[in-house]
Amino acid sequence: MTAYDIVIRPVITERAMAGSAGKKYVFEVAKDAGKVEIKKAVEEIFGVKVAAVNTLTVPGKEKRMGAGRPGMTKTWKKAYVQLTPDSKTIEFFEGMV
Numbered sequence: 170m171t172a173y174d175i176v177i178r179p180v181i182t183e184r185a186m187a188g189s190a191g192k193k194y195v196f197e198v199a200k201d202a203g204k205v206e207i208k209k210a211v212e213e214i215f216g217v218k219v220a221a222v223n224t225l226t227v228p229g230k231e232k233r234m235g236a237g238r239p240g241m242t243k244t245w246k247k248a249y250v251q252l253t254p255d256s257k258t259i260e261f262f263e264g265m266v
Contacts, residue, residue: 170199170202170206172209172210172211172213172214173210173214174199175198175199175202175206175207175210176196176197176198176207176210176211176214176248177196177197177198177199178196178197179194179195179196179197179261180195180196180197180247182195188249189258189259192251192252192253192254192256192258193249193250193251193252194249194250194252194259195247195248195249195250196211196247196248196250197245197246197247197248198210198224198246198247198248199246200226200244200245200246202246202248204222204223204224204248207222207224207248207250208222208250211250215259215260215261216257217252217256217257217258217259218252218253218255218256219250219251219252219253219256220251220252220253220254220256221250221251222248222249222250222251223248223249223251224246224247224248224249225246225247226244226245226246226247227244227245227246227247228244229241229242229243229244230242
């Protein structure tokens with residue numbers, strides 16, 4: 170897997186943006202990626218130093234999928250990435266805070 174296969178997209182929510190001031194960012198990552206792989210991928214893509222990675226699996230929810238038929242949203246994995254204090258910030262999140 171390449172770094173871009175591991176880190177799928179940043180999570181842009183109000184809570185995630187509040188954490189970016191403290192150099193803590195949230196990403197959707199591949200379900201089978203481990204913490205060490207996520208750390209290396211973020212360091213490679215953004216050129217920063219990662220201090221810690223916390224992960225959790227967000228379970229899918231039941232939703233109606235047209236005409237009342239039941240369905241499910243996808244289950245996905247979320248990673249909270251804490252950068253070192255001497256590391257630069259990630260430019261992608263600069264204008265969003």
